[in-house]
Amino acid sequence: MEPKAIMNPILEGNFYTSSKKNSFYQVKVDENYLGLLNTNGSLINNQMISIRDILGSRCARRRKRIGENCECHPKGKNRVLSFLENTLDEQDKSAYLHIYSYVMKNSKTGSPQKRHSFKLTLRFRLFSNYEDNMKEAFKWRNTLKQLVEKTQWRNPLLKSVENYDVDTDKGNRLLIVLNPKSGPGKSREIFENEVKPVLMEADIPYDLYITRARNDARNYIKTSNVLKWKRGIVTIGGDGVLYEVVNGIMERTDWKHVTKSIPLAIIPGGSGNGLAKSLSFCSGEPYDHNPVLISTLNIIKGFPIPVDLVRIETQSEVAFSFLSFGWGLIADIDIESERLRIIGSPRFMIWTVARLIGLRTYTGRLSFLRVPAEKVKEVVASDKYVEVQIQDSYLMEEENDKKSTNHVDCNSNSSFDMDSISLDTGCIRGEPDQVGRTESFYSLSSHKSAYHSDNASSSYLSLPETAKKSRTTIYGPKSQLPSLNKPIPKSWEVYQGEFVMVHATYQSHLSGEVYFAPDCKPNDGIIWLLVAKAGISRVNLLQFLLGLSNGTHLRCPFVEMIPVFAFRLEPLCEGSHIVVDGEVLPHSSIIQAEIFPGIVSLLNKLPPAENATSSR
Numbered sequence: 001m002e003p004k005a006i007m008n009p010i011l012e013g014n015f016y017t018s019s020k021k022n023s024f025y026q027v028k029v030d031e032n033y034l035g036l037l038n039t040n041g042s043l044i045n046n047q048m049i050s051i052r053d054i055l056g057s058r059c060a061r062r063r064k065r066i067g068e069n070c071e072c073h074p075k076g077k078n079r080v081l082s083f084l085e086n087t088l089d090e091q092d093k094s095a096y097l098h099i100y101s102y103v104m105k106n107s108k109t110g111s112p113q114k115r116h117s118f119k120l121t122l123r124f125r126l127f128s129n130y131e132d133n134m135k136e137a138f139k140w141r142n143t144l145k146q147l148v149e150k151t152q153w154r155n156p157l158l159k160s161v162e163n164y165d166v167d168t169d170k171g172n173r174l175l176i177v178l179n180p181k182s183g184p185g186k187s188r189e190i191f192e193n194e195v196k197p198v199l200m201e202a203d204i205p206y207d208l209y210i211t212r213a214r215n216d217a218r219n220y221i222k223t224s225n226v227l228k229w230k231r232g233i234v235t236i237g238g239d240g241v242l243y244e245v246v247n248g249i250m251e252r253t254d255w256k257h258v259t260k261s262i263p264l265a266i267i268p269g270g271s272g273n274g275l276a277k278s279l280s281f282c283s284g285e286p287y288d289h290n291p292v293l294i295s296t297l298n299i300i301k302g303f304p305i306p307v308d309l310v311r312i313e314t315q316s317e318v319a320f321s322f323l324s325f326g327w328g329l330i331a332d333i334d335i336e337s338e339r340l341r342i343i344g345s346p347r348f349m350i351w352t353v354a355r356l357i358g359l360r361t362y363t364g365r366l367s368f369l370r371v372p373a374e375k376v377k378e379v380v381a382s383d384k385y386v387e388v389q390i391q392d393s394y395l396m397e398e399e400n401d402k403k404s405t406n407h408v409d410c411n412s413n414s415s416f417d418m419d420s421i422s423l424d425t426g427c428i429r430g431e432p433d434q435v436g437r438t439e440s441f442y443s444l445s446s447h448k449s450a451y452h453s454d455n456a457s458s459s460y461l462s463l464p465e466t467a468k469k470s471r472t473t474i475y476g477p478k479s480q481l482p483s484l485n486k487p488i489p490k491s492w493e494v495y496q497g498e499f500v501m502v503h504a505t506y507q508s509h510l511s512g513e514v515y516f517a518p519d520c521k522p523n524d525g526i527i528w529l530l531v532a533k534a535g536i537s538r539v540n541l542l543q544f545l546l547g548l549s550n551g552t553h554l555r556c557p558f559v560e561m562i563p564v565f566a567f568r569l570e571p572l573c574e575g576s577h578i579v580v581d582g583e584v585l586p587h588s589s590i591i592q593a594e595i596f597p598g599i600v601s602l603l604n605k606l607p608p609a610e611n612a613t614s615s616r
């Protein structure tokens with residue numbers, strides 16, 4: 001509830017606005033709100049902006065406009081609205097303070113709320129000289145900055161950075177990993193036009209890494225000193241580029257320290273964007289209207305929340321997944337519709353129709369450990385959405401982890417029940433993509449380097465040697481399951497026969513449009529396993545799939561949603577793709593998956609109820 005007035009203001013004053021001539025506002029600021037009181041005859045409009053919705057502010061002096069006091073452009077003629085670069089208006093002694101916020105508004109009566117940019121410009125002209133007006137503007141800016149910072153997350157590990165410099169925020173930077181080939185190939189434009197301006201308003205320093213090939217992000221994360229990006233690692237692209245970042249972390253001996261100290265985040269630029277949608281959905285943010293803005297605000301205004309990872313093991317790979325595992329219909333649609341990548345998300349709908357016409361079934365055996373019904377009820381009912389506490393103690397654990405980690409060569413006959421597994425990946429990993437998107441983004445627009453940095457305070461990094469790698473060692477949490485060559489426990493249930501699909505997810509949405517597991521939360525510790533058996537009619541299947549996209553979730557014969565802790569899939573035929581977070585895994589005749597709750601943290605806005613109590 002917004003307060004009607006600000007009783008104990010920290011700042012207050014009367015201001016002229018630059019947007020309306022001859023009108024002034026009374027502006028008051030307290031710990032929680034900036035209040036704008038517009039005196040307009042007898043009508044008083046109160047407008048409150050939550051400090052949580054303010055990104056930042058900037059002081060400026062007015063610049064001359066072309067056409068003003070300029071002989072070649074007499075007043076009233078040929079007036080142009082742009083400012084003359086670097087030409088300050090010496091006659092105007094005022095100082096200006098621009099305040100950037102993103103406020104929730106109803107566009108039309110009854111329509112859902114949306115976030116809108118609201119820029120307020122205050123003009124300080126109490127004093128006759130510019131310097132004193134600017135001093136006053138700076139006083140406001142600094143106070144606002146402190147208030148805004150109090151509402152934002154700051155990595156507690158920053159205090160352990162040697163010679164930490166508060167002013168330059170050394171160490172408190174973001175790493176942005178951008179895949180220029182994601183979805184319809186618009187990630188770079190998304191960054192330039194939609195993300196960068198918002199980061200600049202919030203004054204957030206960042207380094208930008210643009211990927212050059214498949215697995216480039218993975219190698220970069222594996223080999224870089226990622227601990228210097230204490231604010232977080234953000235991907236711009238589809239779920240596949242974050243998948244590379246997560247698995248790059250799991251290839252590090254200090255994976256535990258990194259996952260506990262550096263939050264991750266995602267800005268949608270791909271075709272599916274299931275994780276970005278799921279995160280904003282669980283915090284109640286109006287994502288669909290402007291997915292990129294909402295996800296960028298999640299990074300600036302968000303707190304690290306724990307997110308589950310699923311450890312997937314095949315005969316040749318171990319991978320960590322945050323979104324989904326698929327075999328059968330949906331996996332096939334995902335991969336086979338690649339050829340329509342250029343059209344964005346409609347590619348899935350078009351391919352769904354094609355695949356329904358030529359419906360295939362696959363033989364296999366599915367075994368799973370079901371989550372007891374009471375446990376599911378308890379998890380669904382609980383509001384399990386807590387902020388991750390990043391602890392200094394993890395700094396100590398790093399060394400111990402290094403000492404205790406086992407390395408296992410998959411060519412040896414050892415059991416896989418270990419903390420890490422070593423796999424020979426042949427020539428695929430670490431080499432440029434062999435299929436499809438091999439031509440470099442830079443061949444179109446730049447011949448320089450994969451690094452790019454724009455913010456004044458952001459660094460320019462030189463091009464590294466591409467990490468050469470012939471072996472992949474995967475660390476991460478230790479498997480609790482029997483090894484692939486051992487039988488599953490008797491308590492597991494088994495389905496054997498013909499399947500249309502087996503599709504597992506651990507987030508609510510598979511994509512922006514597909515609301516797959518309504519009861520799923522990012523950290524519920526449950527794999528939601530959708531099993532569609534052969535026998536289902538095309539009409540029923542179509543109705544079921546349409547239900548997923550409009551959130552109606554029809555009950556359908558031959559289709560079951562089973563909450564499980566772990567499962568084993570044995571495809572007894574070839575043909576279907578095995579897809580993890582949108583990435584294809586090589587065929588394997590046995591695949592095992594198990595969930596690890598809250599293993600990584602992702603920056604996300606807290607839902608409104610928590611917002612009220614978590615100010616710091």
Ligand SMILES: Nc1ncnc2c1ncn2[C@@H]1O[C@H](COP(=O)(O)OP(=O)(O)OP(=O)(O)O)[C@@H](O)[C@H]1O
Pocket residue numbers: 179180181182183184211212213214215216236237238239240241242244269270271272273274433437438441581582583
């Ligand atoms: N510069 C690049 N050139 C070619 N492929 C790349 C490049 N950078 C990353 N990739 C690969 O592109 C693949 C797809 O990336 P991503 O998931 O970001 O997009 P998407 O598939 O369109 O999105 P979504 O997963 O949401 O459907 C990943 O496998 C990644 O390894």
